[in-house]
Amino acid sequence: xETLFFLIISLVAIVSAIMxxxxxxxxxxxxxxxxxxxxxxxxxxxxxxxxxxxxxVMVYAGAIMVLIVFTIMLLNIRVNATQKHAHKxxxxxxxxxxxxxxxxxxxxxxxxxxxxxxYTSNVIKQVGHTELIGKEMFTTFLLPFEIxxxxxxxxxxxxxxxxxxxx
Amino acid sequence: MGMEIFGLPMMYYIAMVAKVLVAFVFVxxxxxxxxxxxxxxxxxxxxxxxxxxxxxxGLLQPIADGLKLFFKEExxxxxxxxxxxxxxxxxxxxxxxxxxxxxxxxxxxxVAGYKIPLQIASYIDTASGKVYDLNxxxxxxxAMSSLGVYGIVLAGWASNSKYSLMxxxxxxxQMISYELSAGLAxxxxxxxxxxxxxxxxxxxxxxLWYVFKQPLAFCLFFICSxxxxxxxxxxxxxxxxxxxxxxxxxxxxxxYAMFFMAEYANMITVCAxxxxxxxxxxxxxxxxxxxxxxxxxxxxxxxxxxxFCMWIRATLPRYRYDQLMHLGWKxxxxxxxxxxxxxxxxxxxxx
Numbered sequence: 001x002e003t004l005f006f007l008i009i010s011l012v013a014i015v016s017a018i019m020x021x022x023x024x025x026x027x028x029x030x031x032x033x034x035x036x037x038x039x040x041x042x043x044x045x046x047x048x049x050x051x052x053x054x055x056x057v058m059v060y061a062g063a064i065m066v067l068i069v070f071t072i073m074l075l076n077i078r079v080n081a082t083q084k085h086a087h088k089x090x091x092x093x094x095x096x097x098x099x100x101x102x103x104x105x106x107x108x109x110x111x112x113x114x115x116x117x118x119y120t121s122n123v124i125k126q127v128g129h130t131e132l133i134g135k136e137m138f139t140t141f142l143l144p145f146e147i148x149x150x151x152x153x154x155x156x157x158x159x160x161x162x163x164x165x166x167x
Numbered sequence: 168m169g170m171e172i173f174g175l176p177m178m179y180y181i182a183m184v185a186k187v188l189v190a191f192v193f194v195x196x197x198x199x200x201x202x203x204x205x206x207x208x209x210x211x212x213x214x215x216x217x218x219x220x221x222x223x224x225g226l227l228q229p230i231a232d233g234l235k236l237f238f239k240e241e242x243x244x245x246x247x248x249x250x251x252x253x254x255x256x257x258x259x260x261x262x263x264x265x266x267x268x269x270x271x272x273x274x275x276x277x278v279a280g281y282k283i284p285l286q287i288a289s290y291i292d293t294a295s296g297k298v299y300d301l302n303x304x305x306x307x308x309x310a311m312s313s314l315g316v317y318g319i320v321l322a323g324w325a326s327n328s329k330y331s332l333m334x335x336x337x338x339x340x341q342m343i344s345y346e347l348s349a350g351l352a353x354x355x356x357x358x359x360x361x362x363x364x365x366x367x368x369x370x371x372x373x374x375l376w377y378v379f380k381q382p383l384a385f386c387l388f389f390i391c392s393x394x395x396x397x398x399x400x401x402x403x404x405x406x407x408x409x410x411x412x413x414x415x416x417x418x419x420x421x422x423y424a425m426f427f428m429a430e431y432a433n434m435i436t437v438c439a440x441x442x443x444x445x446x447x448x449x450x451x452x453x454x455x456x457x458x459x460x461x462x463x464x465x466x467x468x469x470x471x472x473x474x475f476c477m478w479i480r481a482t483l484p485r486y487r488y489d490q491l492m493h494l495g496w497k498x499x500x501x502x503x504x505x506x507x508x509x510x511x512x513x514x515x516x517x518x
Contacts (some may be wrong), residue, residue, distance in 0.1 A: 057312040062313030063313065130302065130363060
């Protein structure tokens with residue numbers, strides 16, 4: 001049952017990922033990307049990580065993609081289908097093929113690793129995924145967490161200064 | 168219940184389908200009749216009668232409206248982006264409905280010897296009698312409500328009309344900025360409850376409701392939610408005097424009706440979520456001995472909040488755009504942050 005579900009979701013994910021790069025209209029590409037994010041969220045749910053799934057939808061599909069859709073709409077990009085870039089297509093084909101071989105090598109040669117350390121799937125199910133993330137983030141990884149928030153603050157201040165020359 | 172499918176008894180599936188149908192029909196009927204109730208209530212508040220002609224005191228008005236919209240001509244503007252134009256009403260409508268999957272509308276009832284928890288996305292462990300539900304239920308609702316904005320943005324952009332585009336842009340800016348304050352406002356509730364599961368949050372309110380422990384969070388959340396679903400006094404995306412009808416200017420027939428349904432369904436969702444988080448959900452007197460009273464209390468609280476929304480609409484004029492942004496970013500957001508800090512300090516000293 002779970003395998004069947006996984007296969008269906010994977011099919012949707014792959015088709016929508018192909019749509020992202022093959023759609024002529026950038027808005028439709030953005031919509032397909034949202035669908036791909038949704039499928040990723042479903043994977044998180046299947047991996048017993050519901051918090052990650054909710055955050056994936058809220059942050060990526062709900063906030064970041066809204067900004068991207070905004071930008072596409074306001075820039076008003078015209079659909080330019082007639083241009084041909086033969087050498088670029090050839091180059092990206094080579095890169096894509098190399099990545100595919102690399103991925104296949106990793107998938108077939110390596111073993112699926114059981115999560116090491118104290119957080120086995122049993123512990124995650126008992127204590128709760130959200131609680132564990134919160135605890136780790138605010139005890140062990142407090143310094144990286146604070147540094148990230150300061151970086152974000154700096155970015156916000158920088159954006160405001162760039163946008164508003166006269167404060 | 169002899170048969171088992173995928174390790175769960177047959178009754179589980181029957182109960183699940185029944186719960187989905189009941190919740191869906193309830194939301195649809197409430198959507199239809201809250202349009203009627205809104206016209207009637209605002210009518211009486213303005214010393215008018217409201218709809219009177221269709222049926223007794225206009226009771227058949229929603230059905231007449233639905234039929235009228237259904238048989239209207241469907242127009243797609245020649246310059247519209249057809250795919251986005253067609254899919255936008257659906258994107259607006261679906262998130263509004265699927266949020267009901269995690270809202271608990273009652274305790275555990277027993278049908279034919281089988282215990283059924285009255286919450287769609289939940290599962291009861293028959294051995295211990297403990298109800299398990301989605302343990303990030305509140306985040307799920309926030310995530311789904313943040314998706315509703317796509318319907319409006321796409322509708323505004325795909326119509327290829329300046330009024331629609333302005334309406335869509337206003338709507339999305341408003342929704343993104345108020346979503347933040349709404350999310351921060353309910354963080355203080357989670358600090359008290361220690362869990363994100365809505366079922367647990369309701370169980371913890373069997374004594375004192377969270378509205379009495381977190382009055383500021385309740386006010387902030389309700390105001391931000393009103394802004395997020397574009398209700399008056401924050402209905403700038405559809406300001407008739409400035410933008411004709413905002414993002415749905417170019418829509419007609421059932422697609423227009425879908426945006427309206429989405430708006431009212433969102434209002435019901437927000438009222439149901441406020442009830443669950445702050446007003447004790449289905450908790451109430453005697454609910455321990457009569458489990459069927461749970462849904463009654465829940466529906467009564469939700470309807471009271473819906474009435475409150477309509478009352479606000481009849482009372483307050485619309486905000487100006489800069490006032491709206493000022494309120495959201497400079498008043499509500501700092502207040503929500505202060506509330507979190509105060510809750511943290513008090514919680515630290517009590518423990």
